[in-house]
Amino acid sequence: DIGQYARAVVPRGTLAVVTDLHEIANVCGLEGIRYVLRSARRLPLELFLMAPSCVPATHLETSGASLEPQALRHVLRWKDCIGLGEVMNFPGVLSGDESVLSKIDLARGKVVDGHAPGVTGKNLSAYIAAGIYSDHESVSLDEARDKLRQGMYVMIREGSSEKNLDA
Numbered sequence: 001d002i003g004q005y006a007r008a009v010v011p012r013g014t015l016a017v018v019t020d021l022h023e024i025a026n027v028c029g030l031e032g033i034r035y036v037l038r039s040a041r042r043l044p045l046e047l048f049l050m051a052p053s054c055v056p057a058t059h060l061e062t063s064g065a066s067l068e069p070q071a072l073r074h075v076l077r078w079k080d081c082i083g084l085g086e087v088m089n090f091p092g093v094l095s096g097d098e099s100v101l102s103k104i105d106l107a108r109g110k111v112v113d114g115h116a117p118g119v120t121g122k123n124l125s126a127y128i129a130a131g132i133y134s135d136h137e138s139v140s141l142d143e144a145r146d147k148l149r150q151g152m153y154v155m156i157r158e159g160s161s162e163k164n165l166d167a
Helices: 002-012 022-040 069-076 090-095 098-106 121-129 141-149
Strands: 016-019 046-051 081-087 111-114
Touching: 002 022, 022 046, 022 069, 046 069, 069 081, 069 098, 081 098, 090 098, 090 121, 121 141
Parallel strands: 016 046, 046 081, 081 111
Antiparallel strands: none
């Protein structure tokens, strides 16, 4: 519930969030995304949407929805949408999967976030060349440095479940 989330974070100073809402999209599709966006409009929290790139997350998953390039074309035109959310299917990018590359291409001119744990060297070059700007999955300092050297923005996560880099 976005209202509960806002009640928890706004008093602590969080006034805006960027999210791809892929969890609700996996269950409810576009209607789930629309529901969250409508609910957020009544709150003192600004929500910026990244169109979810991987719904379902993998072809091995059974989900309540599938967002193909045509659906994402529509979402990417919404005023709340600022880009394409974490492109988790890095194997699809590297193998030239037409659907994955089409989604990235539709987001040209907007932010395209990555999700590429362990991807380095020439594979990383290909991933970046596809149009992906950032990554939050570096698991080693060398990997983060490679991503930075090749022009990516690197986000370092620190949380209860994920500790990407030792400080």
